Amino acid sequence: MIAIPLSHILILASILFVIGFIGVITRKNTLFILMSLEVMLNAVGVAFIGAGSAWQQADGQVMFILILTLAAAEVALGLALLIQMQRRFKSLDIDNLSKLKG
Amino acid sequence: MTQLMLHSLLPVLIVAFGIVLSLLLIAWRRSQKLILIFTITIFSVALLASFSLFVDLADAVQVTTLVKVDSYGLFAFMLVLVASIAVSVLSSMWLTHTTEVHDEFFVLLQLVVLGAGILVISDHYASLFLGFELLSIALVGLVGYSRDSEFSVETSFKYLVLSACASSFMLLGIAFIYSYSGSLSFSTEQLMFDNMSDLSILVRNYGHGDVLFYRVGFLLFMVGIAFKLSLAPFHLWTPDVYQGAPTPVTLLLATVSKIAIFIVLMKCWFSQAIFVDTKSSDENMLFLMSIFAIASMLIGNALALKQQNIKRLLAYSSIAHMGYLLIVLIVISPQSVALAWQSALFYLTAYVLASISIFMTVQLTQYHHNKSELNVDDWQGMFWQNPSLAVLIIVAILSLAGIPLTMGFIGKFYLLNVAVQAQQWWLISALIIGSGIGLFYYLRIIFVLFTIVNEKNIAKELIPVSLTLSPAVNFSVMIVIILSVLLGIFPDLLGNLLVTVN
Numbered sequence: 336m337i338a339i340p341l342s343h344i345l346i347l348a349s350i351l352f353v354i355g356f357i358g359v360i361t362r363k364n365t366l367f368i369l370m371s372l373e374v375m376l377n378a379v380g381v382a383f384i385g386a387g388s389a390w391q392q393a394d395g396q397v398m399f400i401l402i403l404t405l406a407a408a409e410v411a412l413g414l415a416l417l418i419q420m421q422r423r424f425k426s427l428d429i430d431n432l433s434k435l436k437g
Numbered sequence: 438m439t440q441l442m443l444h445s446l447l448p449v450l451i452v453a454f455g456i457v458l459s460l461l462l463i464a465w466r467r468s469q470k471l472i473l474i475f476t477i478t479i480f481s482v483a484l485l486a487s488f489s490l491f492v493d494l495a496d497a498v499q500v501t502t503l504v505k506v507d508s509y510g511l512f513a514f515m516l517v518l519v520a521s522i523a524v525s526v527l528s529s530m531w532l533t534h535t536t537e538v539h540d541e542f543f544v545l546l547q548l549v550v551l552g553a554g555i556l557v558i559s560d561h562y563a564s565l566f567l568g569f570e571l572l573s574i575a576l577v578g579l580v581g582y583s584r585d586s587e588f589s590v591e592t593s594f595k596y597l598v599l600s601a602c603a604s605s606f607m608l609l610g611i612a613f614i615y616s617y618s619g620s621l622s623f624s625t626e627q628l629m630f631d632n633m634s635d636l637s638i639l640v641r642n643y644g645h646g647d648v649l650f651y652r653v654g655f656l657l658f659m660v661g662i663a664f665k666l667s668l669a670p671f672h673l674w675t676p677d678v679y680q681g682a683p684t685p686v687t688l689l690l691a692t693v694s695k696i697a698i699f700i701v702l703m704k705c706w707f708s709q710a711i712f713v714d715t716k717s718s719d720e721n722m723l724f725l726m727s728i729f730a731i732a733s734m735l736i737g738n739a740l741a742l743k744q745q746n747i748k749r750l751l752a753y754s755s756i757a758h759m760g761y762l763l764i765v766l767i768v769i770s771p772q773s774v775a776l777a778w779q780s781a782l783f784y785l786t787a788y789v790l791a792s793i794s795i796f797m798t799v800q801l802t803q804y805h806h807n808k809s810e811l812n813v814d815d816w817q818g819m820f821w822q823n824p825s826l827a828v829l830i831i832v833a834i835l836s837l838a839g840i841p842l843t844m845g846f847i848g849k850f851y852l853l854n855v856a857v858q859a860q861q862w863w864l865i866s867a868l869i870i871g872s873g874i875g876l877f878y879y880l881r882i883i884f885v886l887f888t889i890v891n892e893k894n895i896a897k898e899l900i901p902v903s904l905t906l907s908p909a910v911n912f913s914v915m916i917v918i919i920l921s922v923l924l925g926i927f928p929d930l931l932g933n934l935l936v937t938v939n
Contacts, residue, residue, distance in 0.1 A: 341616055345650055352609055359602060368598060375605040379612055386616035394621050395612075398563060402608065405570050409601050412577050416597065419581075419590045432591040435677040 344385030351378035365420065365427045369413040376406045445498040445506040448487040448514055449554040455479035456547045463540045473529050476543045477522055480550065484518040487511050502622055505560035509778050512935070513557045513700040516782075516789050520692035521550045523793045526913070527800045528685035542582055548575035549689060553697035560708075562611045562621040565701055569607070572694055573600045573665075579689065580682045592681030599664065599674045607661025613654025623708040655722065659729075665698045666759045667752075669732030676744075679752035680810075684803060687748055688796040691755050692789050699762060703781060706766050707774050726766050727864055733760025734871035741878050745812045747799055750878060751792075754837060757871055758788055764852045764868065767859050776858070779935040780851035786931060787836055787844035790921050794833035797917070798826050801910070813885055820886045826906070827886045829914050832921045838879040839872055843925040847932075 355378060358371025380399045387395015417427060424431040443450075455476075462475055490511055497507035524546060532539045552571030559565045577600065581593025615621055660671065667675040679687050737757030744750040762784055765777040802819075803811050820827040836845035849872070856865045906914070924931055 342650070345613065345616055348609070348612070352605070355605075356602070359598065365594065372598065372601045372605070375602070376608070379605055379608040382609060382612035382616065386612055389616065390619040392619070394563075395615065398566070398608075398611075398615075398621070401563065401566060405566075405574075405604070408570070408574050409597070412574065412597055413594075416581065416590060416594050419584065420594070423590060432594055434591055435588060435681055 341385060341389040344389075345382055348378045348382035348385065351381060354378075363429050365413075365417055365429055368429065369410060369417070372409065372413075373406055376402055376409075441498060442500040445490060445494065446500055446504070446558075447490065448483045448511070448518075449551065449558065451483040451486055452479060452547060452551045452554055455483075456544060456551060459540075459544055459547060463544070467538045467540055469529075469532065469538050469540075472540050472543045473525060476547060477525050479547065480518050480522045480525065483550075483554075484515060484522075487515050487518065491515065499560070503561045503564040504555075504558050505624075506558050509782065510557040510700060510704070512782055513696055513785070514554055516696055516785060517550060517553045517557070517693050520688070520696070520789050520793060521546065523797070524685045524689050524693075527688060527797060528683075530800055531683060531685055542579070545575045545578050545582075546689070549579065549693060553693050556697040556701045559701060560623050560704065562615070562623070565705070566604075566608065566611070568697070568701070569665075570604060572697060573604065576600075576686075576690065576694060579686045580678060582686065583683050586681070586683075588681035592678050595674055596678050603661045603664035603671070606657050606664075610654045610657030610659070610661065613650045613657065615654075617648065617651035617654065623705050652721070656725070659725065662698060662702050663729060666695060666702070667756050668729045668759055668763070669736045669756065670729075672733070672736070672756045675756060676740075676749045676752040679748045679755075680746060684748070684796055684800045687751075688792060691751065691792050691796070695755070695759065696785055696789070699759070699781070699785070703766065703778070707768075707777075723767055726763060727861065730760045730763035730767075730864060731867040733757060733763070734867045735874075738871045738874040738878075742874065744878070745814070747795075747811050747813055747816075750813070750882075751795060754875065754878075755792075757875060758837070760871070761849070761852055761868060762788075764856050764861070764864055767861050767864065768855065773855065773858055776851075777855055779932070780848070780855050782935055783844075783851050783928070783931060784848035786924075787848040790844060790917065790924075791833040791836045794829045794917050794921065795837075797914070798830050801826065801906070813882055816882070816885050817888050818886070821889065823906075825911060825914050825918075829918050830886065831883055832918055834879045834882055836921060836925065838876050842922075844921060844928065845925075847925065847928040 352375055355371045355374030355376075358374060359368055362368050362371060380402050383395040383398045383402070385395070387393065387398075420427060420431070459472060459475060459479075462472060490506075491508055494506070494508055494511065497505055499505045525543070528542060528546070532542065549572055552568045552573075552575065555564055555568030555571065559568055577593055577597045580596050581589045583589055611621070664671040664674075679690065682690065734757050737753050737755075737760060741750050741753035741757070744753060762781060765781045765784075768774060768777045799811055802815065816830070819830075832843065836843035839845045839849040849868070853865065853868065856868065
């Protein structure tokens with residue numbers, strides 16, 4: 336079996352992370368912003384698992400499970416806020432949320 | 438797990454157990470008063486436990502690889518608990534407005550404190566991550582707690598998205614650091630640098646470029662932390678969230694979350710001996726920190742100048758204060774690490790006392806005006822109507838501005854001392870310029886307090902503040918005033934306590 340160099344895994348994770356981040360800053364729909372956040376978190380998961388397997392330790396996978404828990408909690412909060420938003424503004428457009436300025 | 442380990446974890450365990458008990462209490466009887474008293478009791482018991490531990494603890498106790506309890510962390514946890522007791526008292530004033538029973542608020546508050554407690558004792562990236570997320574996710578819930586407010590959805594959504602982004606950046610940073618060092622513990626990185634054979638094994642097996650990943654990793658890690666501390670390039674959320682969140686939650690954001698994250702940053706930073714040791718010190722990292730610090734001081738103070746809304750003004754001033762505090766990280770010799778810890782803890786104490794006083798007044802006057810937006814002008818002539826509250830604000834503002842005979846002055850003196858030892862002249866000049874700009878908007882508030890209100894200069898719909906305080910509130914106002922003045926005049930009372938530890 337050919338070992339994949341760790342740096343390749345980390346570069347893959349970085350590319351996925353950047354894709355997610357671009358999604359967060361360019362999307363107008365809040366649902367897609369939440370989905371892009373998930374992409375970012377899962378990219379981190381790839382990096383952790385890659386690093387963990389390179390060091391032959393379980394730590395990377397443990398961190399990934401913690402990240403999954405975090406992602407679930409964050410989505411729960413995010414969806415609750417989306418419901419509030421839909422009720423109040425009748426749309427999920429992020430531009431509704433720009434009242435605070437100064 | 439020996440008895441000593443359990444004993445040293447006691448304060449955090451008390452808070453964790455308190456959360457379970459509060460849930461049982463809610464199942465048994467939903468009562469606002471009961472849960473409030475229960476929450477304050479839990480915090481006070483945890484405060485007593487940490488104080489007794491703080492006095493007893495001779496040496497740092499390593500509890501598993503995840504957690505290391507030391508006196509600095511315990512002192513920070515005591516500050517966190519004092520601030521959270523203040524938050525509970527303030528929120529009891531705020532939550533009486535509506536008819537609902539607000540049990541969840543107090544459960545979330547206890548979760549925030551638990552997160553802060555884990556952060557201040559963590560010694561491992563996994564426990565850092567757990568504490569960090571416990572703190573932020575519970576805070577998102579609290580920030581948007583008043584559903585009826587027009588800003589609640591906006592504020593909490595902004596905070597949720599930006600804080601989730603920041604934690605992903607931090608996590609990617611941790612993953613990169615881990616890929617290089619092979620350990621998630623803070624302290625073993627020193628060992629990695631001493632013992633380069635590990636590195637060479639890694640390089641042989643997995644190609645090159647790992648040091649680069651380590652550098653990038655630490656940079657990403659700092660982005661996450663800088664967001665939470667609202668340091669200059671990542672401060673954009675701060676004024677909006679401060680303004681939109683309920684006042685007690687703003688106090689929580691300004692004190693508990695900042696203390697806990699700053700302490701964990703210091704632990705992480707100092708245990709990476711590479712930054713402390715002069716010979717191998719990484720100039721780039723020190724340079725990065727100086728940039729963060731100088732930018733925060735200047736931007737925070739400059740943007741505070743034109744603010745009318747008090748909460749926004751405090752948000753910008755907190756950005757500047759975190760910038761000042763970053764100075765303690767620029768330490769070049771291992772001997773001055775102890776001094777850096779003392780300075781940071783003293784400065785944080787001064788900052789917490791001043792924040793509690795100001796937010797207490799904001800909450801009281803907001804209640805009186807019965808409006809969500811409080812401008813500086815709403816405090817017009819308060820000194821003539823309500824001297825005790827006005828004195829409270831004056832002491833707090835002078836302390837934030839760093840005028841002699843207040844705690845803030847001594848705190849700034851400590852920081853200058855650290856900066857002079859490290860010979861960071863740019864930082865010192867930024868500190869002086871920043872404080873100079875700061876005086877302008879701090880003193881404006883004091884002038885407003887003394888303005889004599891007559892028919893002519895009352896703006897439209899502006900009521901002079903003439904609220905009557907209940908004896909309990911008056912008593913706590915007096916205690917805070919006396920404490921701030923006493924510690925300002927005799928800083929040794931606190932300074933000696935900090936010197937004797939470790």
